[in-house]
Amino acid sequence: MYHINELLNSDNTLKPSFVAMKESDDYTINIGPQHPATHGVLHLVITLNGETIKKVDPDLGFIHRSIEKMCESLSYRQYIYVTSRMDYLSSHINNHACALLVEKALQVEVPERAQYIRVIMDELTRIASHLLWWGAMAMDMGAFTPYFYAFRERELLTEIMEDTCGARLTMNYMVPGGVMHDPHETFVHRVSKEFLPLLKSKLHEYEELVTGNIIFQNRVNGVGLLTYEDAISYGCSGPTARASGVHCDIRKLYPYDVYNKVQFEEVIETAGDSMARYMVRMNEIKQSISIIEQLINNIPEGDFQAKTKAVLKLPKGEFYQRVETARGELGVFVVSEGGTTPYRIKFRSPGFSNLSCLDHITKGSKIGDLVASMGTLDLVIPDIDR
Amino acid sequence: MYIVDYIKEVASAVKSLATGMKLTGYYFTHPKEIITQEYPDNRATLKMADRFKGxxxxxxxxxxxxxxxxxxxxxxxxxxxxxxxxxxxxxxxxxxxxxxxxxxxxxxxxxxxxxxxxxxxxxxxxxxxxxxxxxxxxxxxxxxxxxxxxxxxxxxxx
Missing domain, CATH: 3.30.70.3270 (Alpha-Beta Plaits)
Incomplete structure (x- = not known):
C-alpha cells in the first residue's frame, strides 16, 4: 500500500495544481449572499483596482435544492410542481415545458382550448415577470417609486391568476394533456376588459418615469456591452441575447402549441448594452399584449384536458423540450427507462448561462455599472441554482 | 456651438426629470387612485377567490x-x-x-x-x-x- 505522499511525490502521477483566485495585493469585496441588489442569495466576489472591476466571481449554491435529483423520485405528474420553484416569476412557462415533454413522449393530442389557455397564461406570466423586473431594476438604480407602479398592475394580474389557478405565484396549472381547471367564468372579461386596457393606459407612465429619465439613461447607455459573438459563445438566450442581435426566440424558431397561429414580432436590438436589454423587455410587454389580444376572444369550446392514463409511463429513450421563458430558453431533458419516474432529468436554465457573461461584460467598468448590468440581465437566483 | 449643445442637453435633462415629477405629483394629489389595502383592517370585507388553495x-x-x-x-x-x-x-x-x-x-x-x-x-x-x-x-x-x-x-x- 502506498501512502498518499509517496503517490504525490512520484514522477508518474498527476500533480495537484493550485490557481490563486486573486493576487496577494488585490482588493476584494463581497456582494451578497444577503444583498438587496442581487434579488436573492447570489454571492459575488469582486476583485477591484481602485473603483474599477478586475474580476467578478459568482459564488453559487446558496439556494441549491437539488431539484433535478428530487425529480428522479417523482412521477411524471408530480415533477411539474417542483419546476414552479425554479424560475418562480415564470412558473407557468416552466410547467408548460414539462407538460409538453410528457405529451411529446406519450404522443398525446392536446385539445385546442387547452393550447389557447396555455399560451394566454404564458404571456400573462411574461408580462408579470417583466413588470416585476422593471420595478426591481429601477429600485437597484436608486429609484424606489417604479416598484410600486409596477406592482399596481401586477396585482390585478395575480388576482386573475388566483381566480383561475388558485394561487398567485406557484400555480401548478399545467398538467400533462392540458390544464388543471377550466378558466374561471370571469377570466375572459377580466383579461380583455380590465387588465389589458389598464396596462395599455399605464405603459406611458413607465416611459415617463424611467425610460426618458436622464439619470437612468446615463447609467445604462453603453454600460455592460455584450457583442453578438459573445452572446452566442456564452450561451445567452432570451432578451439578453436578443439585445445583442441574436435571433433566439424559441416561440418563433420552434413554435409550440398555438404560437404558430399568432402574429407577433421577435424584438431585436443591436446595441448590446444595458439600454438595449431594457428596451427589448419593454417592447416584449407590448408584443405579449398583442398576442393575448389575438387569442383571448377566440378561445374555442371543448375539453380543457385530454384523457390520459392514471399512471404515466414514458417509453424508453431520451426526450428534450424547450420553451421561451421570460428570461430565455428553458430546456428540459429526460432520460427514461420505461418506468413511472425519470431515470435522469436535466434542466437547462436561462439564468445560469446569462449570469456567466457577467464577468465579461463588467470587466473594466466601475462598480456602480455592475448593478446596472446585473439588473438588466434579469437574474432569478433559484433558477440559477435549481 | 459647444455651449449651445451643453445648454440643450441640460434643458432636455431638466425636462425629463420634470416629466417624471409631474407623474409623481399627479398621484400625490389624487390619493383616491392609490389602491393599497391594509390587511388586518380590511378583514371584514376581504373576499378570497373561490379556487384559492389554502x-x-x-x-x-x-x-x-x-x-x-x-x-x-x-x-x-x-x-x-x-x-x-x-x-x-x-x-x-x-x-x-x-x-x-x-x-x-x-x-x-x-x-x-x-x-x-x-x-x-x-x-x-x-x-x-x-x-x-x-x-x-x-x-x-x-x-x-x-x-x-x-x-x-x-x-x-x-
Whole structure:
C-alpha cells in the first residue's frame, strides 16, 4: 500500500495544481449572499483596482435544492410542481415545458382550448415577470417609486391568476394533456376588459418615469456591452441575447402549441448594452399584449384536458423540450427507462448561462455599472441554482 | 456651438426629470387612485377567490358522513408525503369485511397546495378550502386529522 505522499511525490502521477483566485495585493469585496441588489442569495466576489472591476466571481449554491435529483423520485405528474420553484416569476412557462415533454413522449393530442389557455397564461406570466423586473431594476438604480407602479398592475394580474389557478405565484396549472381547471367564468372579461386596457393606459407612465429619465439613461447607455459573438459563445438566450442581435426566440424558431397561429414580432436590438436589454423587455410587454389580444376572444369550446392514463409511463429513450421563458430558453431533458419516474432529468436554465457573461461584460467598468448590468440581465437566483 | 449643445442637453435633462415629477405629483394629489389595502383592517370585507388553495379539507354532511373510501389515491399522488391514510377493516351488515378510512392524517406544514391529491381522488372526498390564516403557536398543531370523530362513509359511495 502506498501512502498518499509517496503517490504525490512520484514522477508518474498527476500533480495537484493550485490557481490563486486573486493576487496577494488585490482588493476584494463581497456582494451578497444577503444583498438587496442581487434579488436573492447570489454571492459575488469582486476583485477591484481602485473603483474599477478586475474580476467578478459568482459564488453559487446558496439556494441549491437539488431539484433535478428530487425529480428522479417523482412521477411524471408530480415533477411539474417542483419546476414552479425554479424560475418562480415564470412558473407557468416552466410547467408548460414539462407538460409538453410528457405529451411529446406519450404522443398525446392536446385539445385546442387547452393550447389557447396555455399560451394566454404564458404571456400573462411574461408580462408579470417583466413588470416585476422593471420595478426591481429601477429600485437597484436608486429609484424606489417604479416598484410600486409596477406592482399596481401586477396585482390585478395575480388576482386573475388566483381566480383561475388558485394561487398567485406557484400555480401548478399545467398538467400533462392540458390544464388543471377550466378558466374561471370571469377570466375572459377580466383579461380583455380590465387588465389589458389598464396596462395599455399605464405603459406611458413607465416611459415617463424611467425610460426618458436622464439619470437612468446615463447609467445604462453603453454600460455592460455584450457583442453578438459573445452572446452566442456564452450561451445567452432570451432578451439578453436578443439585445445583442441574436435571433433566439424559441416561440418563433420552434413554435409550440398555438404560437404558430399568432402574429407577433421577435424584438431585436443591436446595441448590446444595458439600454438595449431594457428596451427589448419593454417592447416584449407590448408584443405579449398583442398576442393575448389575438387569442383571448377566440378561445374555442371543448375539453380543457385530454384523457390520459392514471399512471404515466414514458417509453424508453431520451426526450428534450424547450420553451421561451421570460428570461430565455428553458430546456428540459429526460432520460427514461420505461418506468413511472425519470431515470435522469436535466434542466437547462436561462439564468445560469446569462449570469456567466457577467464577468465579461463588467470587466473594466466601475462598480456602480455592475448593478446596472446585473439588473438588466434579469437574474432569478433559484433558477440559477435549481 | 459647444455651449449651445451643453445648454440643450441640460434643458432636455431638466425636462425629463420634470416629466417624471409631474407623474409623481399627479398621484400625490389624487390619493383616491392609490389602491393599497391594509390587511388586518380590511378583514371584514376581504373576499378570497373561490379556487384559492389554502388547505385540504374533507367535507362532512349533517349525518357526519364523508365520501372517503380509504383508497389512498391521494397519498400516492402527493409529491411530498403530506397525506397519510390509515385504513381499517369494517364488517358491514352482510357480514363482509370492507376497507374503510380510520384516520386521514394531513400535514399542513409540508403541503405545497399543488392540488394533485384533489385531482387524484376518485370520489371527490377531499377539496381545497380558501382559508389562509394558518399561523399557530406550535408546529404540531398543523398536523390535522381530516375525518371527524365517529364519522363514516356515505351510503352509495364506492
Amino acid at each position: 388547505e385540504v379539507i374533507m367535507p362532512h354532511d349533517e349525518n357526519n358522513e364523508h365520501a372517503c373510501t380509504g383508497c389512498t389515491s391521494c397519498e400516492l399522488a402527493c409529491p411530498n408525503g403530506s397525506i397519510k391514510v390509515i385504513t381499517k377493516f369494517e364488517v358491514n351488515a352482510e357480514g363482509k369485511k370492507k376497507k374503510a378510512v380510520d384516520q386521514h392524517i394531513y400535514h399542513l406544514d409540508m403541503c405545497t397546495m399543488c392540488n394533485l391529491c384533489i385531482e387524484a381522488c376518485p370520489t371527490d372526498a377531499i377539496k381545497m378550502a380558501n382559508t389562509f390564516e394558518h399561523s399557530v403557536p406550535d408546529r404540531n398543531m398543523l398536523i390535522k386529522r381530516l375525518n371527524n370523530n365517529g364519522s363514516k362513509i356515505r351510503e352509495g359511495v364506492e
